[in-house]
Ligand SMILES: O=C[C@H](O)[C@@H](O)CC(=O)C(=O)O
């Protein structure tokens with residue numbers, strides 16, 4: 462399994478482009494009938510990707526669970542949030558089947574032994590993007606559609622950041638141990654997410670960019686507010702943001718992204734905003 466040990470903000474200042482990418486960027490998440498997993502030591506958050514084509518693929522396919530997690534099954538002491546960013550598919554969790562269309566989300570509780578993924582049509586495979594956090598109690602496994610999400614319109618076309626934050630796995634919608642996840646959609650002509658940028662010392666965050674049109678990219682900004690770097694990201698790539706790092710992006714076209722957070726608290730608005738003019 463791809464393991465990322467936490468990098469600190471002092472050494473980060475001296476990283477080359479390649480070192481920044483190796484440390485934080487996650488590529489090739491969706492490989493046919495495989496599970497890709499990246500274990501980050503930042504809050505022990507694990508990012509998974511699975512694209513079932515011909516097979517029904519178990520979450521632990523190709524993963525030595527005892528070696529990497531020290532448990533008998535992956536969700537023995539973990540919870541997970543899953544978004545489908547591909548064709549229609551089915552997730553089966555301990556015998557219960559959940560149908561997920563495009564952009565539907567499933568939260569699966571700690572204690573779930575068997576999780577498998579299947580596509581309805583292998584020619585239009587489902588793509589399951591997932592983030593898992595350590596958990597300490599069982600919550601309710603729940604399917605959340607875009608209709609169930611708490612919608613927060615924000616930004617403005619004048620500042621090129623008109624967008625809707627869809628809060629799916631969020632305290633107002635669903636109880637979890639520490640995971641929160643949602644999806645932010647930018648309107649055509651709006652390309653900036655987040656600004657003004659923020660950090661949240663008490664949580665880490667992972668961004669997964671998708672719906673980036675062909676030949677377009679997103680310049681993802683990271684680093685301490687006064688020591689920023691950018692990572693040029695392509696469609697369906699994800700990036701880790703430690704608590705000390707801003708996380709904001711500017712696309713060469715509009716796009717959508719899924720954010721996932723874990724750490725000390727679940728208070729969505731617990732952010733330390735940085736004035737645009739104070740960034741360096
Ligand atoms: O801590 C919260 C996260 O960074 C995102 O929800 C921000 C976001 O989706 C946006 O403003 O575009």
Ligand SMILES: [Zn+2]
Pocket residue numbers: 659660661666708
């Ligand atoms: Zn954030």
